[in-house]
Amino acid sequence: MKAVVMAGGEGTRLRPMTANQPKPLLPVVNRPIMEHVLRLLKRHGITETVVTVQFLAALVRNYFGDGDELGMRLQYATEDVPLGTAGSVKNAAARLRDDRFLVISGDALTDIDLTDMIRFHRDTGALVTIGLKRVPNPLEFGIVIVDEAGRVQRFLEKPTWGQVFSDTVNTGVYVMEPEVLGDVPGGEPADWSADVFPRLLERGAPIYGYVAEGYWEDVGTHDSYLKAQADALSGKVSLDIGGFEVSPGVWVAGSASVEPDAVLKGPLFIGEYAKVEAGAELREYTVLGNNAVVREGAFLHRAIVHDNVYLGPGTHLRGCVIGKSTDVMSGARIEENAIIGDECVIEAEAYVSSGVKIYPFKTIEAGAVVNTSVIWESRGQRGLFGPRGVSGLVNVEITPELCVRLASAYATTLKKGEHVVISRDASLVARAFKRAVIGALNASAINVHDLEAAPLPVARFHTSRSTAAGGITLRTTAGDPQSVDIVIMDDGGADLSPGAQRKLERVFSRQEFRRAFPGEIAELTFPARAVEDYTHELLRRIDMTGVRGMKVVADCAGGTSSLVLPRLLGRAGIEVLTVNAVLDDLSPTETIAERRRDLQRLSELVSSSRAAFGVRFDPVGERIALVDEQGQLISEERALLVVLDLVAAERRGGQVALPVTTTRVAEQVCRFHGVQVRWTATAVDALTSAAADPGMIFAGDGRGGFVVPEFSAAIDGLAAFMRLLGLVARTRLSLSQIDARIPEARLLKRTIPTQWAAKGAVMRSVIEAAESSPDGYRIDTTDGVRVVGDDGSWVLILPAATEPMTDLWAEAADVDTAQILLERWARVVEEAT
Numbered sequence: 001m002k003a004v005v006m007a008g009g010e011g012t013r014l015r016p017m018t019a020n021q022p023k024p025l026l027p028v029v030n031r032p033i034m035e036h037v038l039r040l041l042k043r044h045g046i047t048e049t050v051v052t053v054q055f056l057a058a059l060v061r062n063y064f065g066d067g068d069e070l071g072m073r074l075q076y077a078t079e080d081v082p083l084g085t086a087g088s089v090k091n092a093a094a095r096l097r098d099d100r101f102l103v104i105s106g107d108a109l110t111d112i113d114l115t116d117m118i119r120f121h122r123d124t125g126a127l128v129t130i131g132l133k134r135v136p137n138p139l140e141f142g143i144v145i146v147d148e149a150g151r152v153q154r155f156l157e158k159p160t161w162g163q164v165f166s167d168t169v170n171t172g173v174y175v176m177e178p179e180v181l182g183d184v185p186g187g188e189p190a191d192w193s194a195d196v197f198p199r200l201l202e203r204g205a206p207i208y209g210y211v212a213e214g215y216w217e218d219v220g221t222h223d224s225y226l227k228a229q230a231d232a233l234s235g236k237v238s239l240d241i242g243g244f245e246v247s248p249g250v251w252v253a254g255s256a257s258v259e260p261d262a263v264l265k266g267p268l269f270i271g272e273y274a275k276v277e278a279g280a281e282l283r284e285y286t287v288l289g290n291n292a293v294v295r296e297g298a299f300l301h302r303a304i305v306h307d308n309v310y311l312g313p314g315t316h317l318r319g320c321v322i323g324k325s326t327d328v329m330s331g332a333r334i335e336e337n338a339i340i341g342d343e344c345v346i347e348a349e350a351y352v353s354s355g356v357k358i359y360p361f362k363t364i365e366a367g368a369v370v371n372t373s374v375i376w377e378s379r380g381q382r383g384l385f386g387p388r389g390v391s392g393l394v395n396v397e398i399t400p401e402l403c404v405r406l407a408s409a410y411a412t413t414l415k416k417g418e419h420v421v422i423s424r425d426a427s428l429v430a431r432a433f434k435r436a437v438i439g440a441l442n443a444s445a446i447n448v449h450d451l452e453a454a455p456l457p458v459a460r461f462h463t464s465r466s467t468a469a470g471g472i473t474l475r476t477t478a479g480d481p482q483s484v485d486i487v488i489m490d491d492g493g494a495d496l497s498p499g500a501q502r503k504l505e506r507v508f509s510r511q512e513f514r515r516a517f518p519g520e521i522a523e524l525t526f527p528a529r530a531v532e533d534y535t536h537e538l539l540r541r542i543d544m545t546g547v548r549g550m551k552v553v554a555d556c557a558g559g560t561s562s563l564v565l566p567r568l569l570g571r572a573g574i575e576v577l578t579v580n581a582v583l584d585d586l587s588p589t590e591t592i593a594e595r596r597r598d599l600q601r602l603s604e605l606v607s608s609s610r611a612a613f614g615v616r617f618d619p620v621g622e623r624i625a626l627v628d629e630q631g632q633l634i635s636e637e638r639a640l641l642v643v644l645d646l647v648a649a650e651r652r653g654g655q656v657a658l659p660v661t662t663t664r665v666a667e668q669v670c671r672f673h674g675v676q677v678r679w680t681a682t683a684v685d686a687l688t689s690a691a692a693d694p695g696m697i698f699a700g701d702g703r704g705g706f707v708v709p710e711f712s713a714a715i716d717g718l719a720a721f722m723r724l725l726g727l728v729a730r731t732r733l734s735l736s737q738i739d740a741r742i743p744e745a746r747l748l749k750r751t752i753p754t755q756w757a758a759k760g761a762v763m764r765s766v767i768e769a770a771e772s773s774p775d776g777y778r779i780d781t782t783d784g785v786r787v788v789g790d791d792g793s794w795v796l797i798l799p800a801a802t803e804p805m806t807d808l809w810a811e812a813a814d815v816d817t818a819q820i821l822l823e824r825w826a827r828v829v830e831e832a833t
Contacts, residue, residue, distance in 0.1 A: 001045075001046055001048075001099060001100060001101065001102065001118070002046070002048045002049065002050060002095070002096060002099070002101045002102075003041050003046045003048070003049045003050070003101060003102040003103070003104060004049070004050050004051075004052060004089050004092060004096065004101060004102070004103045004104070005034065005037060005038065005041075005049055005050070005051045005052070005104055005105075005106045006052050006085060006088055006089070006103065006104070006105050006106055006172075007022065007024040007034055007051050007052060007053050007060050007106035007107070008022075008052050008053050008054030008055055008057070008079055008082065008088055009022070009023050009024075009055065009107055010022070010023065010055045011023025011026070011107065011220070012506060012510065013220055013221050013222075013506070013509070014026065014219075014220070014221065014222065014225065015357070015359075015510055016323070016339055016340075016341035016342075016357055016358065016359040016360060017222075017225070017321060017323060017339060017341070019341055019342075019359055019360050020056075020341075020342060020360050021056065021059060021342075022053075022055050022056045022057075022059055022060055023107040023219075024037075024060060024106035024107045025059060025060065025063060026107070026219065026225065027287075027289070027306060027307075028109055028219070028225075028228050028229055028232055028239075029229065029232045029233065029239065029241050029242075029251075029269050029287055030242070030269065030271045030272075030287065030289055030290060030307075031239075031240075031242070032063065033106065033107050033108070033109055033219055033228075034060070034064070034106040034107065035064075035070070036109060036239055036240075037104060037105070037106055037108070037110070038064070038067070038070055038072060038074075039070065039239075039240055040110065040111060040112075040114065041072070041102075041104070041114070042070065042071060042072055044113075044114040044115045044118075045115070046102065046114070047071065047072045047073060048072070048073050049067065049072055049073070049074050049075070050074075050075050050076070050077055050092045050095050050096065051064070051074055051075070051076050051077070051106070052076075052077045052078075052079065052088040052089065052091065052092055053076055053077070053078055053079070054078065054079040054080075054081075054082055054083075054088070055082075057076070057078050060076075061076055075095060077091050077092035077095070079091055081189075082189065083187075083188070083189050083190070084189040084190050084191040084195075085172070085190075085191050085192045085193075086184045086190040086191055086192045086195060086196045087184065087185075087187075087188060087189050087190040087191075089103055089181070089184070090181055090184040090185070090186055090190065091186075093181045093184075093186075096178055096181065097178050097181070098178070099178065100118075100121070100175060100176060100177050100178065101175075101176055101178070102114065102118070102173070102174070102175050102176075103172075103173065103174040103175075103176060104172070104173045104174075105171075105172040105173070105218075107218075107219055107220075108171065108172060108173075108216065108217065108218050108219060109215070109216070109217045109219055109228045109231075109232070109237060109239075110171070110173070110214065110215060110216040110217070110237070111214045111215050111237050111238040111239070112131060112133075112171070112173060112212040112214040112215075112216060113212065113213070113214055114173075116210075117129065117131060117173070117175060117210045117212065118175055120150070120208070120210045121175040121208070121210070124149075124150065124151075124206070124208045125206060126175075126177075126206045126207065126208040127176070127177050127179065127180055127200065127205045127206050127207060128174060128175070128176050128177070128180055128197070128200065128205070128206075128207045128208070129174065129175040129176075129207075129208045129209070129210050130144060130152065130170055130171075130173075130174055130197075130207065130208070130209045130210065131170075131171040131172070131173030131174065131209075131210055131212050131216075132144055132146070132168050132169065132170065132171065132209045132210060132211045132212065133168070133169060133171050133211070133212050133216045134168050134169075134211070134760075134761070134764075135169050135760065136756070136757030136758065136759075136760060136761070143155060143168065143169055143170075144168055144169065144170050144209050145168065145767070146168070146208070146209040146211075149208075150208045150209055150210065150211075151206065151207070151208055151209075152197075152201065152207040152208060152209050155170065155193065155197065155198075155201075168209070168211065168764065170193055171212065171216050171218075172218075173212075173216075174192065175210075180196070180200070183196055183199060183200060184196055214237075214238075215231065215236055215237035215238070217231065217237075222321070222337065222339060223337075225304075225321070226302070226304065226319070226321070229285065229287055229304055230285045230302070233249070233251075233266075233267035233268065233269060233285055233287070234267055234285075235267075241269065243256075243269065243270070243271075247264070247266065248266060249266025249267035249268070250264050250265075250266035250267070250268055251266075251267075251268070251269045251270070252269075252270045253270060253271050253272040253273075253274070253290075254272075255272045255273045256270045256271065256272065256273065256274045256275070256276075257273075257274070257275045257276070258270060258275075258276045259276060259277055259278040260278070261278035261279060262276045262277065262278055262279070262280045262281070262282070262294075263280070263281040263282065263283075264276075264282050265281075265282070265283045265284055266284065267284060267285060268282050268283070268284065268285065268286040268287065268288070269286075269287045269288065270282070270288045271287075271288055271289045271290040271291075271292065271307070272290040272291070273290055273291045274288050274289065274290060274291065274292045274293070274294075275292075275293045275294065276288070276294045277294060277295050277296045277298075278296055279296035279297050280294045280295065280296060280297065280298045280299075280300075281298070281299050281300070282294070282300045283299075283300065283301040283302075284301065284302065285301075285302040286300045286301065286302060286303050286304075286305075287303075287304045287305065288300075288305050289305050289306045289307040289308070289309060289324065290307045290308070291307055291308045292305050292306075292307065292308065292309045292310075292311070293309070293310045293311065294311045295311060295312050295313040295314075295315070295330075296313050297313045297314040297315075298311050298312070298313065298314065298315045298316075298317075299315070299316045299317070299318075300317045300318075301317070301318045301319070302318065302319045303317035303318065303319065303320055303321075303322070303334075304320070304321045304322070305317070305322045306321075306322060306323050306324040306326075306342075307324045307325070308324050308325045309322050309323075309324065309325070309326050309327075309328070310326075310327045310328065311328050312327075312328060312329045312330035312331070312332070312348070313330045313331070314330050314331045315328050315329075315330065315331065315332050315333070315334075316332075316333040316334070317333075317334045318334070318335060318336055319335070319336035319337060319338075320334045320335065320336065320337065320338040320339065320340065320352075321338075321339045321340065322334070322340045323339075323340055323341045323342035323343070323344065323360065324342050324343070325342055325343045326340055326341075326342065326343060326344045326345070326346070327344075327345045327346070328340075328346045329345070329346060329347050329348040329350075329366070330348045330349075331348050331349040332346045332347070332348060332349060332350045332351070332352070333350075333351050333352065334346070334352045335351075335352060335353055335354040335356075336354045336355070337354055337355045338352045338353070338354060338355065338356045338357070338358075339356075339357045339358070340352070340358045341357075341358055341359045341360035341361070341362070342360040342361075343360055343361050344358055344360065344361065344362050344363065344364070345362075345363045345364070346358075346364045347363065347364060347365055347366035347367075347368075348366045348367070349366055349367045350364045350365065350366060350367060350368045350369075350370065351368070351369045351370065352364065352370045353369070353370060353371040356370050356371065357511070358370070384406075384501070384504070384505045384508060384509075385496075385501045385505070386801075387683075387684075387801065388477065388478075388485040388487070389485045389486050389487040389488060389495070390406060390485070390486040390488070391477055391483060391484070391485045391486070392483060392484070393482055393483050394429050394482060394483060394484050397483075398433070398483070398484050398486070400432070400433060400436040403433045403436040403437050403440070403486070404436050404437075404439070404440040405440075405508065405511070405513070406437075406486065406508060407436070407437040407438075407440035407441050407444075407472070408440045408443075408444055408513035408514075409504055409507040409508035409513060410441075410470070410472070410488060410504060411440065411441050411444030411445070411446045411513075411514065412444065412507050412512070412513050412514040413500075413503060413504055413507060414446060414469050414470065415469070416444075416445035416446075416514075416516065416520060417445060417446075417447065417520075417522070418446055418447070418468075418469040419446070419447045419448070419449055419466070419467055419468045419469060420441055420446050420447070420448055420449070420468055420469060420470050420471060420472060421448075421449045421451060421459055421462050421463040421466065421468045421470075421471035421472075421489075422434060422437060422438060422441075422448050422449065422450050422451065422471070422472050422473075423450075423451040423452070423453070423454040423456070423458070423459035423471070423472075423473045423474075424452070424453055424454075424473065424474045424475065425453065425456075425473075425474070425475040425476055425559060425560055425588050425619055425620050426453055426558065426559060426560055426583040426584060426585045426588050426619065427475070427476045427484075427585055427588035428585050428586070429474075429476065429484050429588075430474040430475055430476065430484060430588070431453075431585075433474050433484065433486075434450075434474050437472055437474070437486075438450065438524060441522070442521055442522045442523070442524060443515065443516060443521065444513065444514055444515065444516055444522075445514075445516035445520040445521070445522050446522050447522040447523050447524075447525070448522070448523070448524045448525070449462070449466065449468060449525055449526075449527050450524060450525070450526050450527075451526075451527060451530050452526070453560050453563065453583065454530065454531070454560055454563065455559070455560045455561050455563065455564055455620055455621030455622070455717075455718060456473055456475065456487070456560075456620040456621060456622045457534070457621055457622060457712070457714060457715075457716035457717065457718050457719065458530055458531060458534045458560075458564060458621075459471055459473050459489075459493070460489060460493030460494070460712065460714040460716070461493060461533075461534045461537070461712060461714075462493075462527065462530045462533070462534070463489050463491065463492070463493040464491070464492045464493035464712070464714075465533070465537075466527075468491060469491050470488065470489050470490050470491055470496075471488070471489035471493065472486065472487070472488050472489070473486075473487040473489070473620075474486055474487075475487065475588075475619070475620050476588040476589045476619065477589065478589055478618060478619075479589060479590070479591065479592065479595075480589065481587065481588065481589050481590075481591075488504070492692075492713070493712070493714055494685060494688050494689070494713065494714060495684055495685050495688075496685075497685055498683075498685070531563060531564055531567065532567075534564065535564060535567050535568055535571070537711070538568065538711055538718070538719055538722060539568070539571060539572065539722075541708075541710050541711040542708065542710065542711060542719065542722050542723050542726060543723075543726050544572050544722065544725065544726050544729075545726060545729070545730060546726070546729035546730050547572055547573070547574055547725045547726055547729045548572070548573035548574070549573065549574075549575065550574050550575065550612050550725060550728075550729055551574075551575045551576075551577075551609065551610070551611045551612060552574060552575075552576050552577075552611050552612055552613060552614065552615065552725065553576070553577045553578075553579070553602060553605045553606045553609060553611045553613075553614040553615070553627075554569075554576055554577070554578050554579070554614070554615050554616075554617070554721075555578075555579045555580050555598060555601075555602050555614070555615070555616040555617065556578065556579070556580050556581045556617055557580050557590070557598065557616060557617055557618060557619050558580045558582065558583065558584030558587065558588070558619065559583070559584075559588070559617060559618065559619030559620055559621060560583065560619070560620060560621055561617040561620075561621035561717065561718060562578070562580075562581040562582065562583065563583075564621065564718060565578065565581070565617075565718070566578070566581075568718065568722060572722070572725070574725065577605060577609055577611070579601070579602070579605065580598070588619055589619055598616065599616060599625060599627070599633055602614045602616055602627050603627050603631040603632065603633060604631060606627050606628075606629065606631045607629075607630060607631030608631075610629075611629065612629055612728055612729075612734070612735075613626060613627060613628055613629055613724075613728065613734075613735050614626070614627035614631075615627070615721050615724075617717050617718070617721075618704070618717065621716075621717050621718050622705065622715055622716065622717050623703065623704035623705045623715070623717050624704055624706070624717040624720055624721055625639070625704055626639045626642070626724075626735065628734065628735035628736040628739065629734045629735060629736060630736050632736065634735065634739060636702055636703055636704050637663060637702055637745060637747070638739055638742070639704065640658075640662065640666070640700045640701075640702045640706075641663075641665060641666060641669060641739075641742050641745075642735055642738050642739050642742065643698070643700065643706060643720070643724060643727075644656060644666060644669055644670070644698060644700065645669050645673075645738055645741075645742060646724070646727040646728070646731065646738065647697055647698040647723075647727065648669060648670055648672075648673035648674075648675040648697075648698070649673050649731070650727060650730065650731075651673075651675070651697045652673055652674050652675075653674055653675060653697075654675055654676070654695050654696065654697035655675065655676045655677070655678050655693075655695050655696050655697065656670060656675055656676070656677055656678070656696070656697060656698040656699060656700075657677075657678050657680050657687055657690035657691050657696060657698075657699035657707070658677055658678070658679060658680065658687075658699070658700065658702075659679070659680055659681065659682045659686075659687060659701055659702065659783070660679045660680070660681065660682065660780070660782050660783050660784070660786060660796060661682055661702065661796060661798075661809050662679075662702050663745035663746075663747040663811060664792065664794070664811060665742065665743050665744075665745045668743060669742060675697070678690055678696075679780075679782055680782070680783075681782060681783035682701075682783050682798065683783075683801075684701070684705075684715065686783070687699055687701055687707070687715075688707065688713045688714055688715065689713075691707040691709050691713045692709070692713035696709040697709060697710075701715065704717075705717075706719075706720035707720075708720055708723050711723075745811070746811055746812055746813065746814055746815050746817075746818045747809060747810070747811045747818070748809070748810050748811070748815070748818045748819060748822050749807065749808065749809050749810075750807075750808045750810075750822055750826055751800075751805050751806070751807050751808070752805065752806045752808065752826060752829050752830060752833070753804060753805060753833075754799065754800075754804055754805055754806040754829070754833050755804055755833060756804050758832065758833045759799045759806070761832050761833075762797070762799070762806055762829050762832040762833060763784070763785055763797070763799065764832075765828055765829075765831070765832035766785045766787070766797050766825070766828055766829070766832075767779060767785055769825075769828050770785070770787045775789060775790070776789075776790060777789060783796075783798060784796055784797055784798030784799065784807075785797050785798075787825065791812075791813070792813075793810075793811065793812035793813065793817060793818070793821055794810070794811055795808060795809065795810040795811075795821050795822065795824075795825045796808065796809040796810075797825060797829060806829050808822060808825060808826055808829065810822035810825070
């Protein structure tokens with residue numbers, strides 16, 4: 001039986017370690033990861049191997065040769081361009097047509113029992129057997145779910161937390177029959193999980209999953225690289241380490257020189273011909289490369305030191321990686337998670353701060369303090385993007401320097417000479433940071449259309465209707481005047497998709513920004529008619545019949561909606577009492593107490609003025625709160641139902657898009673008016689994407705955000721307000737009367753603290769509990785896991801995307817039943833954490 005070892009990846013997330021060497025050659029306890037893979041194959045009797053190579057292919061071929069030193073026979077299949085996981089194997093098809101073969105990644109550390117996996121494949125008669133492993137955080141992998149016999153039922157490539165329905169992931173280890181190569185196109189990129197397996201699954205081909213019990217670690221990030229080293233030293237993975245165990249956990253190569261007065265506290269490894277002088281201290285989880293020199297007084301703890309490194313007297317290394325042939329001179333300090341590339345010089349007394357990356361061939365001058373890094377600030381979140389864009393504390397997490405880097409990274413994802421729309425809210429912070437963003441974009445050959453202070457819906461509209469490639473808006477975080485959000489949009493004015501966010505994060509983290517030549521510096525312009533164009537198009541698209549003479553009260557909250565509202569209402573002939581209509585640059589958002597105070601004032605003004613209703617905009621004009629004609633505040637959930645009822649009653653057909661967390665009373669409202677509901681994920685981009693489809697008449701998120709599809713697919717408070725004016729004018733019912741005729745919702749919510757590492761296991765436990773229950777539950781995985789009973793009651797379990805929490809919603813015919821349902825599934829979640 002032959003094996004295919006895939007060794008063509010660049011390992012971009014591991015830079016600068018992979019800046020000048022392919023990822024499979026990265027050493028783990030002084031042997032390349034791929035060498036550990038080849039030794040695993042040999043242990044299981046597989047000696048004939050085809051290695052697929054592409055990035056720096058010559059280095060892989062030169063290191064391993066024909067495999068004779070390992071007692072194997074290696075052949076190489078070279079890709080001229082990256083062909084993907086399936087395309088690369090297809091490229092080697094000529095050598096694989098005789099018999100079943102095994103596919104394994106050359107850059108994952110594992111000791112999976114390949115012999116047992118092959119037996120499983122043979123016994124089940126599978127066309128493809130996928131090696132599976134349960135992991136704490138499945139976001140970066142393909143999730144797979146199998147039945148009791150091991151047959152694959154469903155899989156999903158690189159999900160979001162809302163799509164996680166298991167913690168069982170694809171390891172990239174496959175046993176395949178040669179016929180499967182007929183389903184892979186030749187000479188073009190193709191991926192097993194994204195392209196080939198879904199087609200086979202639809203055809204009913206026998207694809208099985210083998211849940212492996214051994215060790216497996218995808219060495220794709222700096223954290224996982226350090227973890228793999230520690231696990232190897234701790235014996236969690238079965239590897240041929242080499243050397244002699246001179247004391248428990250202390251492995252020393254036979255040719256190494258360690259003076260008796262050196263302090264060694266294992267587990268650790270010291271490579272061939274390395275020298276450790278007296279007075280040096282090597283502590284737990286340290287790996288010292290071949291030919292490395294550690295002088296007296298040096299201190300190393302959890303440090304990974306590659307070959308031919310010199311560490312001078314008194315150097316201090318903790319939790320870092322030092323690339324090969326680097327010199328670290330006396331007294332230098334390198335802190336946690338710092339990565340030093342190959343052939344660098346860190347001169348005496350230099351200080352390299354935590355998280356800093358130094359690319360190959362650089363010199364850090366004596367005494368320099370280096371604190372710029374991939375992680376410039378402690379962001380307090382697991383990714384660059386959160387639910388509000390890129391958010392953080394002003395001048396702590398979001399600084400002018402970060403704005404420049406973020407804008408430079410965004411510009412690098414665009415073509416030179418393209419245009420980007422920039423806007424801000426009324427705050428001084430947004431004004432200052434916007435200038436940093438503009439400078440970075442212009443310096444990267446990106447032209448800027450500056451709308452200055454403008455409502456977010458106007459910025460989205462101008463971005464979608466112009467030739468811009470995207471947009472950026474800066475605003476104060478709602479309810480938190482100490483924080484700011486940076487919202488980045490695509491060419492349609494929508495928030496960047498998760499895929500585009502990941503692409504931007506990769507450029508941002510690698511700090512590989514494009515710079516323009518002097519003749520390419522771009523321009524800054526100020527569009528003159530952005531508000532006029534928005535107003536004209538909004539009034540043209542929305543039916544305003546019957547609104548003339550209506551009386552309403554509008555609270556602009558000191559935000560940018562005051563720049564647009566007078567023009568809109570004046571042209572529509574509406575009598576309006578406007579409050580807080582002056583831009584407030586010192587208090588651009590409000591606390592919960594201030595919001596309640598202003599809503600109470602709005603209620604009093606509506607009831608005293610006998611207005612049809614009142615509306616309060618958020619500071620960027622995106623979301624609204626409603627007060628009925630009696631001066632009663634309508635909750636966000638009820639406001640969604642009221643507006644939905646008005647729209648559905650007038651349109652009598654079509655579809656509405658609602659997030660899965662919405663009460664199913666909305667279905668009753670829609671059914672009464674002959675309208676269909678399309679349930680979406682809770683992410684804003686999922687709602688707005690659905691709203692853009694033909695036949696959509698309404699969308700809302702239940703948090704004051706409404707979409708008016710005939711005008712735009714974006715959440716737009718100004719458009720929602722204008723549409724509501726027309727709907728109320730043409731109905732004979734007031735908002736309170738409409739609210740009274742809609743059934744009460746019995747929707748309860750609970751949040752349970754959940755460690756990040758336990759989230760995948762929680763979702764797997766939920767599905768297993770639902771499938772094994774005698775109650776005959778139906779499972780919906782639109783977002784998270786929704787468990788639906790025969791009586792229509794349901795509970796939704798959804799991992800929070802940016803916090804160590806799991807959110808639960810439950811709804812039933814009465815509150816007591818909903819509470820029982822919520823408590824039952826909360827116990828399932830708590831037992832799995």
